Amino acid sequence: MPSVSPLEFQPLSSAFAQDPYPFYAALRATPGLTYFEDFDIWLASRFEDVSQIVLHKKMVRSMDHIASQEEIEAERFKGNWHDMPHHQRFVQFSLLDSDGAVHDRLRKQVFKLFTPVMVGKLRDHIQAYVDRLIDSLADRPEIDFVADLAAHIPGHIIGHVLGVPDEDCPKLRVWSENIVQFFDIDRSEERKELAERNTTEFYHYLQSLKEQRLKAPKDDLLSLMIEAEKAGHMNEDEFISTAMLILMAGHGSTIDVLGSGMHALLKFPEELQRLKEDPALMKTAVPEMFRYEAPLPFFHRYCTEDVEIAGQSFKRGTKFGVLYGSANRDPDQFPNADRFDVGRTPNYHIAFGRGAHFCLGNHLARLDMDIIFSTLLRRFSSLELVDSNPSYKSGLSVRGPKSLQVAWKAG
16 A cells, blocks of 8 residues: 655645645655555545545535444544534534535535626625725735734625624634634544534524524524525525535635735745736636645545545545645646636646535635735735735645735725
């Protein structure tokens, strides 16, 4: 069985956090898939292999299709997923981690508000919010682009869609980050306690918000989901889980890709200049930001029957790790894959996944990016990195700068 030695693949290391792409390149150069013992998982790093797995009809996200309840509980204990009653109830089960009829039923209840037409109706609201936020920061000679700007926008927008009061969005961001962090490799007791505590707080918050909407419905997703529950299309736990997932998904990954997208623009000043001179390139620049630094670089699948992937045979129940971050830098799919190109076309990146689990919020995320970067390039004559080597978050499942000091000048 081929394996990755600790020296070759250390996803919790600072070197991997700063630049995972040499590690990914080494994986792509290894024939077939590569077994990663720490996760008991087979890693797919090439675009072709990743695509085959996520589009395969016999691949699922949940163990429900391949294991007994006793086996699932044993796996939870092995991965330290146990003794987390609210996390297990609302996070470990979700629209994201369901399959087949359950997944289709839940997705159908919220999909209608994430279509291009419905998302397009948010443009004026997003633009007004972005303008107000930039107005409040414009007099500063420099900002932390992540903390001062990026962190405030996605949560506000997805909160507006769901029906969350704007003043509550900052605490929802903190809860979301503390819950999601437990999905990465480091699942210590301290991180476990934090995830469970914040899930519990999030749950009680959503219960209270739901009670308010039951008394006074509004034109928002929360009220729409209440009607879906009344009609029997989702139960109470699915209601909470889906609301929680939408809020969590609308925070971290978009904040991360805003930060990495800005970093890429400033790291490749000739591309920034191209975009300034031809604003129409924003329609290709935004997909390139997602390709160049996939904000969610790792997901998993299980096979429900024996399969063959990359010339290798795998037994039913095998767990696969699909490395979107690596696939999006595969030179066999993307010429000059390590170069950031705002005009790249075609650009069939896989940052939003593929198949049944294609990202529900992709249209909203792209609209956020388009408006934010178009506004910045229109309002500021100068944008420059203060720190040429910003620190990136550690882990296999996230990709984004912790902070990004940017000097700017209006004009």
